[in-house]
Amino acid sequence: EPEVTQTPSHQVTQMGQEVILRCVPISNHLYFYWYRQILGQKVEFLVSFYNNEISEKSEIFDDQFSVERPDGSNFTLKIRSTKLEDSAMYFCASSESKVPNYGYTFGSGTRLTVV
Amino acid sequence: GEDVEQSLFLSVREGDSSVINCTYTDSSSTYLYWYKQEPGAGLQLLTYIFSNMDMKQDQRLTVLLNKKDKHLSLRIADTQTGDSAIYFCAADTGRRALTFGSGTRLQVQP
Numbered sequence: 385e386p387e388v389t390q391t392p393s394h395q396v397t398q399m400g401q402e403v404i405l406r407c408v409p410i411s412n413h414l415y416f417y418w419y420r421q422i423l424g425q426k427v428e429f430l431v432s433f434y435n436n437e438i439s440e441k442s443e444i445f446d447d448q449f450s451v452e453r454p455d456g457s458n459f460t461l462k463i464r465s466t467k468l469e470d471s472a473m474y475f476c477a478s479s480e481s482k483v484p485n486y487g488y489t490f491g492s493g494t495r496l497t498v499v
Numbered sequence: 500g501e502d503v504e505q506s507l508f509l510s511v512r513e514g515d516s517s518v519i520n521c522t523y524t525d526s527s528s529t530y531l532y533w534y535k536q537e538p539g540a541g542l543q544l545l546t547y548i549f550s551n552m553d554m555k556q557d558q559r560l561t562v563l564l565n566k567k568d569k570h571l572s573l574r575i576a577d578t579q580t581g582d583s584a585i586y587f588c589a590a591d592t593g594r595r596a597l598t599f600g601s602g603t604r605l606q607v608q609p
Contacts, residue, residue, distance in 0.1 A: 493540075
C-alpha cells in the first residue's frame with residue numbers, strides 16, 4: 385500500500401536553529417499538508433499546498449515557517465528560528481483531491497524537540 | 500470555524516464493544532473520519548463516512564452519523580488488546596483540510 389514517508393523520525397535542535405522536516409508524499413497525490421501535534425494536545429492544521437503554492441495556512445503558520453516542493457517527490461517544512469514551543473510531532477499528509485474520497489494519508493511523523 | 504470534541508478516555512474489557520463518541524459544529528462537513536494513533540506512531544485512517552450516509556460498517560467497525568445532532572460514533576465490536584490506542588475524530592468541510600478532535604484514549608483490559 386502506498387505510504388507517506390517522513391524523515392527524520394526524531395530531530396533534536398537548539399533554540400534559534402533552523403530545521404527542515406522532509407516528506408515524500410504518495411506519488412500520484414496532488415495536495416500536500418503539514419499538521420502538528422503538541423504533546424497531549426489536538427492535531428492542528430498548519431498549511432496546505434497545491435500546484436506549487438500554499439493554498440491555505442493557519443494562524444500558527446507564521447513567518448518563521450515555510451514549505452517547499454523542491455523536486456517532483458519531496459515536500460519540506462522549514463522552521464527558520466526554532467522556539468521551545470515548536471517542540472511537537474509534525475505530520476505530513478497527502479491526498480489525491482481537495483476533498484478526497486478515500487481520506488488523507490498521513491506519514492508517521494517527525495518528533496521535533498527544541499532544547 | 501469547525502470545532503470537534505471527543506471524550507478523553509474509555510476503558511473496556513477484551514471482547515466487549517467499544518463506542519467512541521464525537522461531536523462537531525459545522526453542518527457543512529462533507530466527510531467525517533476516524534483515525535487511530537498507536538504510541539509513537541502516525542495517524543492511521545480507520546474509516547470514514549460521507550455526510551449523506553447514516554451508517555457505515557467495515558468488519559468490526561461501525562460508524563453512525565446523526566447529522567441533526569452533529570454526532571458521530573465509532574463502534575468497535577469484540578474489542579481486542581491490540582485496539583488500545585488513541586482514536587481521533589476529524590471533520591472535513593472542504594474549506595480547510597481536516598479539523599481534529601482531542602482524541603479518545605481507548606484502554607482494553609484483558
